[in-house]
Amino acid sequence: MTPFMLTRLVAVQNLRKSFGPKLAVADVSFEVRPGEVFGLLGPNGAGKTTTIRMILDIFQPDAGTIEVLGGDLSPARKDRIGYMPEERGLYPNMRVLECLVYLGTLKGLTRNQARQAAESYLERLELADQRQAKIETLSRGMTQKVQVIAAVLHNPDLLIIDEPFANLDPINTQLIREIILELRTQGKAIIMTSHQLALVEAMCDRIAMIHNGRVVLQGTVAEVRRQFASNILLLSGSGEVGFLPGVTQVERRSPTEWQLTLAAEASPQTVLHALTANGHFTVDRFEVGLPTLDEIFVQVVRNEGRDT
Secondary structure, three states: OOHHHOOOOEEEEEEEEEEOOEEEEEEEEEEEOOOEEEEEEOOOOOOHHHHHHHHOOOOOOOEEEEEEOOEOOOHHHHOOEEEEOOOOOOOOOOEHHHHHHHHHHHOOOOHHHHHHHHHHHHHHOOOHHHOOOEHHHOOHHHHHHHHHHHHHOOOOOEEEEEOOOOOOOHHHHHHHHHHHHHHHHOOOEEEEEOOOHHHHHHHOOEEEEEEOOEEEEEEEHHHHHHHOHHHEEEEEEEEOOOOOOOEEEEEEEEOOEEEEEEOOOOOHHHHHHHHHHOOOEEEEEEEEOOOOHHHHHHHHHHHHHHHO
């Protein structure tokens, strides 16, 4: 069954996993659809990696269900998955092309198919002159690109990629981004973890945020940003902002621009009334702003920490 015939390529429901007394994943549910980049976000230690390893059948869940590519994770389905783990999995003493060909054959490619695909990606990622270099001699950025090639070499239907842009400059970041988005265009699904939330915001169709082993936020990027929109006001004008009821943070962005963060119960109309009533500030622009994923991430983690 091709990815285009499935309505979802990954479905996890109420996953739970403990390691001795430590509860790593308490309750995680989400699904990943064909033709989308799905961002799996959260602070370090939130449970992202454990969740991914359960999806890949490296760990067995204590509770919950997992469906991958239409069913249980059989050997044939495993060959349709590309995975770039947090702990990189290359062989340092092997030469670049030799290593890629070997890893490609483990995913069902013939040596000739693996070589052709590897040569093509090495050329595309500006590594052709390094094909005979040993992995251990490469820079961190070069090694990162080789690791990405290893994950996509066999044209997987599902790509799970952990921090794909680590150690990359803007040019190489763009090259990797293009590869990921091409897979999405082909109807493949990508699960991406990254702390570079500006890239997540630009690339991901939907996201789920895990904190303390639970999904605390989920939806399209636009939905999530709108959900937090009432907490952010964008203000421009002249004068002294001063104390404003319901405003928890005032950040001056330029001599004439401010960003105001509101308490949960605060009303933008009350803030606007206070600004115009004090006579010390002339308002040129006042609007509800959409926060970035960085700002939402910080707010959610802080709030969850207080609740805990």
